[in-house]
Amino acid sequence: MTDAQTSNIQDREIDRSHMKVSDEVAIDISGMNKWYGTFHVLRDIDLTVYRGERIVICGPSGSGKSTLIRCINALEEHQQGKIVVDGTELSNDLKNIDKIRSEVGMCFQHFNLFPHLTILENCTLAPIWVRKTPKKEAEETAMHFLRKVKIPEQADKYPGQLSGGQQQRVAIARSLCMRPRIMLFDEPTSALDPEMIKEVLDTMIELAEEGMTMLCVTHEMGFARQVANRVIFMDAGQIVEQNEPEEFFTNPQSDRTKLFLSQILGH
Amino acid sequence: MANTPSFVRTQMLDPKDPPITEKGAVKWIRENLFSGWLNSILTLVSLYVIYWVLAHILPWALGGIWNAESLSECREIRDASGVGHDVACWAVIGARWHQLLFGFYPSELYWRPILALILFGVAIAPVLFDTAPRKLLIVTAIMPFAAYWLLWGGTIWGPIVTALGFVIGWAIIKYGSATLGALGATIAAIVVPLLYWLFVAGAISGALGSALPIGIESVASDRFGGFMLAIVIGVAGIVMSLPLGILLALGRQSDLFIINKCSVFFIEIIRGVPLIVWLFTASLLLNYFLPPGTNFDLMLRVIIMVTLFSSAYIAEVVRGGLAALPRGQYEGADSLGLDYWQSMQLIILPQALKISIPGIVSTFIGLFKDTTLVVFIGLLDPIGLSNAIRADAAWNGIYWELFIFIGLCFFIFCFSMSRYSMWLERKLHTGHR
Numbered sequence: 001m002t003d004a005q006t007s008n009i010q011d012r013e014i015d016r017s018h019m020k021v022s023d024e025v026a027i028d029i030s031g032m033n034k035w036y037g038t039f040h041v042l043r044d045i046d047l048t049v050y051r052g053e054r055i056v057i058c059g060p061s062g063s064g065k066s067t068l069i070r071c072i073n074a075l076e077e078h079q080q081g082k083i084v085v086d087g088t089e090l091s092n093d094l095k096n097i098d099k100i101r102s103e104v105g106m107c108f109q110h111f112n113l114f115p116h117l118t119i120l121e122n123c124t125l126a127p128i129w130v131r132k133t134p135k136k137e138a139e140e141t142a143m144h145f146l147r148k149v150k151i152p153e154q155a156d157k158y159p160g161q162l163s164g165g166q167q168q169r170v171a172i173a174r175s176l177c178m179r180p181r182i183m184l185f186d187e188p189t190s191a192l193d194p195e196m197i198k199e200v201l202d203t204m205i206e207l208a209e210e211g212m213t214m215l216c217v218t219h220e221m222g223f224a225r226q227v228a229n230r231v232i233f234m235d236a237g238q239i240v241e242q243n244e245p246e247e248f249f250t251n252p253q254s255d256r257t258k259l260f261l262s263q264i265l266g267h
Numbered sequence: 268m269a270n271t272p273s274f275v276r277t278q279m280l281d282p283k284d285p286p287i288t289e290k291g292a293v294k295w296i297r298e299n300l301f302s303g304w305l306n307s308i309l310t311l312v313s314l315y316v317i318y319w320v321l322a323h324i325l326p327w328a329l330g331g332i333w334n335a336e337s338l339s340e341c342r343e344i345r346d347a348s349g350v351g352h353d354v355a356c357w358a359v360i361g362a363r364w365h366q367l368l369f370g371f372y373p374s375e376l377y378w379r380p381i382l383a384l385i386l387f388g389v390a391i392a393p394v395l396f397d398t399a400p401r402k403l404l405i406v407t408a409i410m411p412f413a414a415y416w417l418l419w420g421g422t423i424w425g426p427i428v429t430a431l432g433f434v435i436g437w438a439i440i441k442y443g444s445a446t447l448g449a450l451g452a453t454i455a456a457i458v459v460p461l462l463y464w465l466f467v468a469g470a471i472s473g474a475l476g477s478a479l480p481i482g483i484e485s486v487a488s489d490r491f492g493g494f495m496l497a498i499v500i501g502v503a504g505i506v507m508s509l510p511l512g513i514l515l516a517l518g519r520q521s522d523l524f525i526i527n528k529c530s531v532f533f534i535e536i537i538r539g540v541p542l543i544v545w546l547f548t549a550s551l552l553l554n555y556f557l558p559p560g561t562n563f564d565l566m567l568r569v570i571i572m573v574t575l576f577s578s579a580y581i582a583e584v585v586r587g588g589l590a591a592l593p594r595g596q597y598e599g600a601d602s603l604g605l606d607y608w609q610s611m612q613l614i615i616l617p618q619a620l621k622i623s624i625p626g627i628v629s630t631f632i633g634l635f636k637d638t639t640l641v642v643f644i645g646l647l648d649p650i651g652l653s654n655a656i657r658a659d660a661a662w663n664g665i666y667w668e669l670f671i672f673i674g675l676c677f678f679i680f681c682f683s684m685s686r687y688s689m690w691l692e693r694k695l696h697t698g699h700r
Contacts, residue, residue: 075598094606102604112599116617116697125613126603158697178603 165196370492512581
């Protein structure tokens with residue numbers, strides 16, 4: 001069943017009518033530096049993300065791309081510079097951090113679903129406890145988003161009973177239940193079997209079509225080409241190159257980017 | 268490639284039954300008992316040993332004498348009956364069971380500990396089984412005070428005024444958070460009740476007691492003994508050490524320097540010293556540190572020591588569970604905007620405690636059995652009572668029957684704890700992650 005549905009989505013044209021980039025700034029990072037001990041992981045990062053942008057961040061492993069998006073919701077602490085998310089500056093104030101985290105959704109490589117709770121409970125937990133939504137309303141919202149990621153029938157199962165692709169779609173639904181204005185994806189398809197990558201990408205494409213502001217760390221260059229409006233290439237903790245996908249893939253400027261692209265697209 | 272014929276399966280194969288030698292009792296016996304000549308010999312030797320042990324124990328135990336006034340009468344009955352072997356003298360259990368169970372608690376008041384035990388069963392039900400009605404939690408909340416009052420007796424105002432301290436703390440958290448902030452309210456909720464208990468509670472309960480003398484006959488701690496003593500110390504220790512141990516484990520994981528170091532220091536000191544030393548500390552040394560004139564009940568001191576001791580072990584067991592959780596669970600909780608206590612309560616602890624169930628329960632079983640150590644500081648636990656029973660000329664020289672009875676009682680408690688933990692583990696199992 002899912003196969004038929006997902007292939008439909010893949011084959012159709014991407015609907016770009018809601019994919020609009022506005023002038024409003026969603027995330028503003030300036031002069032950001034981060035060290036792990038003495039190791040300088042992120043160096044002088046300046047990045048402005050406008051509302052409605054779909055940014056793909058790529059680069060070799062260890063280039064700091066995951067660390068960068070994890071700094072945006074303060075899963076990692078930055079030591080220098082400024083990060084402003086939705087007008088709130090990330091500081092050591094726990095109130096600010098919790099506020100930003102509840103506005104910014106995040107999907108992880110290993111899903112990080114809560115294995116002791118059912119799918120539905122996974123989705124309603126944060127709305128109930130953080131947003132103080134009544135349980136009934138939270139469950140309705142959760143079912144709405146579970147339908148959207150096409151697994152409403154799994155609501156009463158536990159994460160351990162689902163396949164990797166289904167788990168990642170639940171993770172996306174769980175984030176959406178908080179009605180985030182920005183979504184971060186940290187290699188959402190890297191831990192999946194090839195057969196399941198597509199169903200997750202399709203969900204992400206749908207999200208993009210609705211105008212969600214997205215930052216994706218991914219190696220799915222097809223997704224970058226189809227959906228992104230900007231591709232950022234990172235190496236050694238720095239932003240080496242950023243451009244529109246078409247330009248980025250056909251006409252890379254720096255040697256490092258050329259080498260990287262030849263390696264991942266060559267085979 | 269050219270030599271490999273192409274093949275396309277047109278029909279999928281159905282599963283078939285395994286061969287007859289691969290299932291049933293025959294297979295089990297062959298695989299587990301007679302899988303080789305060495306194992307066959309070991310099986311036969313083991314069967315012989317089991318037979319030999321039972322052949323000696325069963326006639327002794329089952330042929331035991333139940334009606335006798337003393338050990339010498341037992342022996343006369345045995346000799347008169349003409350059985351060729353030794354037999355048990357269970358009569359001592361019949362004559363002294365109430366002492367083994369209740370110590371020197373006044374026999375006309377036995378209903379009080381029995382009622383307390385029944386109430387305890389009701390109070391613990393909603394904690395142990397989620398199918399029990401939630402309303403029973405009210406019983407759970409008042410149980411500690413009700414149990415104290417039933418067991419020790421005295422004026423009813425003492426427990427009520429003490430319980431009021433917890434209500435004050437709860438009210439401060441509930442209504443004070445808005446004005447004091449979360450941290451301020453938490454600190455106030457700890458400090459205010461402490462001040463209340465130290466300086467106000469005694470006066471209030473004294474005044475109420477003289478104005479409205481409601482109470483039951485009070486029983487002093489030194490009359491407690493036997494299994495009642497073991498259960499009171501054991502249950503109080505178990506109930507209090509779990510939350511304390513969890514807090515210590517969280518403290519040890521904390522990034523806050525002082526909390527972290529205090530927890531580590533406490534855990535290492537408590538674990539590094541034998542329980543018996545702590546019990547002697549409780550019975551002898553503690554009086555030097557307390558203000559002169561304070562009479563701090565010995566049993567209460569023992570309960571506090573046992574609680575602290577096992578909470579250090581619980582803390583380490585729970586820390587193991589916390590460490591076993593993947594980092595992603597913490598990040599998943601953080602990324603949804605849950606604050607520290609929410610993520611601990613909803614995400615981390617349910618999973619960490621589930622992993623730690625076997626360790627927690629074996630710590631509890633250990634604690635329950637360790638209550639017998641209080642015999643060394645003069646409290647009459649079941650073993651101490653068996654000495655007291657032997658001091659009576661009628662039962663001088665009786666050992667096995669008492670020890671078997673005591674052992675059996677302990678086994679029933681410990682085995683049910685172990686079974687409960689296994690049941691809980693199975694119930695909480697939610698798939699392979």
